[in-house]
Structures are given as C-alpha cells and as structure tokens.
Amino acid sequence: MKNIILLLLLPLQILAQNNAFSSFKAYNFPTELCAAATGSKIAWALDEQGNRNVYVAEGPAFKPRKLTHFLKDDGQEITSLSISGDGKWVVFVRGGDHGANWDNGLPLNPTFELTPFNVQIGSIPFEGGETKYLSEGDAPVISPDSKTVAFIKGGQAWVAPIDGTVAAKNLFTTRGTVGSLEYSAGDSLLLFVAGRTDHSIIGIYTNATTPIRWMAPSFYFDNAPHWSPDGKNIVFVRTHGAGGAPDSLLVKKHIPWSIFTANVTTGKATLLWKAPATLRGSVPTTEGGYNLHWAANDKIVFLSYQDGWPHLYSIATGGSKETLLTPSNFMCEHITLSVDKKSLTFSTNTGNDKLDIERRHAA
Known part of the structure; x- marks a missing residue:
C-alpha cells in the first residue's frame, strides 16, 4: 500500500520540481556590461529564458532598449561586447561556449540544426538597425578611429570595416597562434601575442x-x-618557457613570474618587478589572472596573492617597491581600469556585515 501511495505522489513531486525550475529560469540574467569611452552610452547582454540579446541605454535616463532581435533559445551566447569610441556602433561575438574546457571557436548546436551557427563577429548601429x-x-577589438574591427580567426589576426561594407581580410600571418x-x-x-607551443x-x-x-623575443612565455x-x-x-624535467604532481611548487616594460622603438625590455x-x-x-594595467602617472597596477589574498598593487614604471592598494582580508576580482586610467573598479567580498565575506560588492 505504501508503495502505491508513493507512485501516486511521484507525478505531483515531479510537477512541483518543474514549476520550481520554470520560476528559476524565468529570471533574466544580464552579462557583458560595457560603456563607451566617451559620453553616457552603455550596452549589455541579456538572457531572457534562453533568448539572448543585446540591450543598450543612454544617460541621463538610461532607459533600456532592445538592440538585437534574436527570437530563439538556440544556445548561442553573446560575448566580447563593446561600444565604438564614437558611440555609433556595438560589436559583439555570437556563438561558442567561452569559459568551457574546449576551443571557444567550436560551434554549439543544442537545437540540432542541419547547419550549426558558427562563432561570428557581429556589429549593429547603437541607434538600431540590422545586425x-x-x-x-572571436576576440574583436575596435580601432581608435571606430572604423575597423580587428579579431582572431583561425589563430591569426584579421580585420574588417565596422559597418560590414567590405569583406574581412587577413591582417598578417605569423608562426604560432x-x-x-x-x-x-x-x-x-x-x-x-604569438603563442608558439x-x-x-x-x-x-x-x-x-x-x-x-x-619586443625582446626570447624562449619565455x-x-x-x-x-x-x-x-x-x-x-x-x-614566465618560464616549457621544457625540462617533468615536475611532481604531489608537491606544490612556486610558479615564478615577472613584470617587464619594453620600449616600442628599440624593442628592449627592462625588468620592473619580480614576484x-x-x-x-x-x-x-x-x-583575470595578473590583471595587469598601465595606469595614469606612470603607475603599473597588478594583482598578487603574495600576502595570502588576491590584492591589488601598484608600482612606478621607474622602479620601486610595490604599494599595496587594497589592504585587509578580502578578495579583488573582475578588475577594470577607468577610461582616464586614474581609478579601478572591482568586485570584493568585504563590508560591515560579517556575512559580506560570502557576498560580492562593487568597489
């Protein structure tokens, strides 16, 4: 009798789980927030129950406006979102599975389309229009004059007009990735960077x-x-190049790294700081790994665990002892240098509440 009751209740339990999952999935999930270098224009990607699109807004009201119109939950993520320097274009990557443990350039096909959607660079006017x-x-960067987009294709550098009026072309070819x-x-x-195994x-x-x-070519990474x-x-x-005797998997060892500067004209490098x-x-x-930045007033900013926490440090380009910028027991993550290179924005797990160690706040 007990088994019969369990069987009768099982569909209700499954239905309850489905309803709970549907409610969870109904939450919109924003990512890829970015801002124009000048003005007050912002853009972000929004996952609305599987439909991923680009949204934009402009100050002072910052009213959200849907820019792209992808209507299907096809698993194609939106990444590498950026706004051109003149504020007229939004560039992004559509497709792939960035952050996974396989090649970002491999197409995803969760809906079993006959022709999978390849990872592609998209551009669209900020004011609206056709993508x-x-x-x-992958990995697009917009030129300072806002006219072209450089990106990686097949392990080499390519370039295309930001408005798509001319076909993309290979910028140069070199050994490595x-x-x-x-x-x-x-x-x-x-x-x-040219990676050569x-x-x-x-x-x-x-x-x-x-x-x-x-710039100071060597057999290091x-x-x-x-x-x-x-x-x-x-x-x-x-960091050290590959090769040599294999290390033990059972013993933790120091992994050394150093920060260098190099003169663009001479190509000569100078050691600035050694971990x-x-x-x-x-x-x-x-x-973000090293989270290396060249900030204003000839200061180099980077992240290090040397005091037991992932903290931010700065050092003058002329050489000196590093300065700890974020003392105390908390983490620094998702670090961004401001456009004027005078300040850093990051997420951290600190605050007045003792539970803030488990939370993330903007700092």
Missing part, C-alpha cells in the same frame, strides 16, 4: 608595408601586454 556579421572569428590584440591609443599600432613572443603590427616589430598611455612603451608578464619566490607569490589564479 551585420563581419566574419567568423595569435591573441591578446590591443590597439595603441594614437596611431593604431596593433599589439599581439613552448614559448610566446609579443609583436607590434604597424601597416601592410612595415615588418612586424618583436610573454603574455598580457598593454600599451602605455602615450604609445611609446608596453608592459607585459614573463616573491613563495607559493603565495606564484602566478595568480583569480579571475
């Missing part, structure tokens, strides 16, 4: 007739490069 797909690709694209503020030089090197692309300039505000120097992180040779001083594993 134009510039090319298959290209990534970490970043334009200089003034003359549109393009900074990049056991090492990586940093290069600068100028134009179609000028050879690539390599050089990563996370960023321009100085005046475009005359770069800052980057250097402490302790386990806590190893390569940081929090969101």
Whole structure:
C-alpha cells in the first residue's frame, strides 16, 4: 500500500520540481556590461529564458532598449561586447561556449540544426538597425578611429570595416597562434601575442608595408601586454618557457613570474618587478589572472596573492617597491581600469556585515 501511495505522489513531486525550475529560469540574467569611452552610452547582454540579446541605454535616463532581435533559445551566447569610441556602433561575438574546457571557436548546436551557427563577429548601429556579421572569428577589438574591427580567426589576426561594407581580410600571418590584440591609443599600432607551443613572443603590427616589430623575443612565455598611455612603451608578464624535467604532481611548487616594460622603438625590455619566490607569490589564479594595467602617472597596477589574498598593487614604471592598494582580508576580482586610467573598479567580498565575506560588492 505504501508503495502505491508513493507512485501516486511521484507525478505531483515531479510537477512541483518543474514549476520550481520554470520560476528559476524565468529570471533574466544580464552579462557583458560595457560603456563607451566617451559620453553616457552603455550596452549589455541579456538572457531572457534562453533568448539572448543585446540591450543598450543612454544617460541621463538610461532607459533600456532592445538592440538585437534574436527570437530563439538556440544556445548561442553573446560575448566580447563593446561600444565604438564614437558611440555609433556595438560589436559583439555570437556563438561558442567561452569559459568551457574546449576551443571557444567550436560551434554549439543544442537545437540540432542541419547547419550549426558558427562563432561570428557581429556589429549593429547603437541607434538600431540590422545586425551585420563581419566574419567568423572571436576576440574583436575596435580601432581608435571606430572604423575597423580587428579579431582572431583561425589563430591569426584579421580585420574588417565596422559597418560590414567590405569583406574581412587577413591582417598578417605569423608562426604560432595569435591573441591578446590591443590597439595603441594614437596611431593604431596593433599589439599581439604569438603563442608558439613552448614559448610566446609579443609583436607590434604597424601597416601592410612595415615588418612586424618583436619586443625582446626570447624562449619565455610573454603574455598580457598593454600599451602605455602615450604609445611609446608596453608592459607585459614573463614566465618560464616549457621544457625540462617533468615536475611532481604531489608537491606544490612556486610558479615564478615577472613584470617587464619594453620600449616600442628599440624593442628592449627592462625588468620592473619580480614576484616573491613563495607559493603565495606564484602566478595568480583569480579571475583575470595578473590583471595587469598601465595606469595614469606612470603607475603599473597588478594583482598578487603574495600576502595570502588576491590584492591589488601598484608600482612606478621607474622602479620601486610595490604599494599595496587594497589592504585587509578580502578578495579583488573582475578588475577594470577607468577610461582616464586614474581609478579601478572591482568586485570584493568585504563590508560591515560579517556575512559580506560570502557576498560580492562593487568597489
């Protein structure tokens, strides 16, 4: 008799679970919030019960406005959202599964379409209009003049007009896998990293007739490069290259890393800071990794676990002891440098309530 009652109640239990899940799924989920470099325009991606779209708003009212009109829950995420410097265009990546443990460029097909949607770069006017797909690709960056978009396709750098009027073209070809694209503020030089399995090197692309300039090439892994505000120097992180005897999987070891600056004209690099040779001083594993930035007043900002917490530090480009910017027992995550490079915004788990250690607040 007891078993019969359980069988009769089982459908009700399943129905209750389904209703609870439906209520949970009904919550909208915003991501990818970004702002224009000038003015008061913002954009974000919104997941509305599986339908992912781009929304925008403009000050002072900041009334949300739906910009794209993707009407199907097809699993195609929206990432790498950005607004052009002139505020006229919104650029994004549609498709892929960024943050997963496989290639971001692989198409997703949860709805079993006969032709899967490939990962593509999209652009659309901020004021509204048709979404134009510039090319298959990922990791787009908009040029300072707001006219073109550079991106990664097939492990190489490509470029396309932001309005999609001309087909995309390969910008240059080099050995290895290209990534970490970043334009200089003034003359549109393009900074990049070429990963070559056991090492990586940093290069600068100028134009179609000028050879690539390599910054202090070596057999180390050089990563996370960023321009100085005046475009005359770069800052980057250097770690050991691959090779040598295999390490033990059972013993924790210090993973060393250092911060270098390099002169763009000469390509010569100078050691600025070396992480402490302790386990806590190893390569940081929090969101954003090194979180390296070239801030105003020739200050380099970075993240380190050296005191036991993922904290922010700064150091003068002329060389000095690092300064702890965020003392106390809390984490710094999701770190962004302001447009004027004078302040940092981040999430942290601290506050007046003892339970704030389990929460995240904007700081």
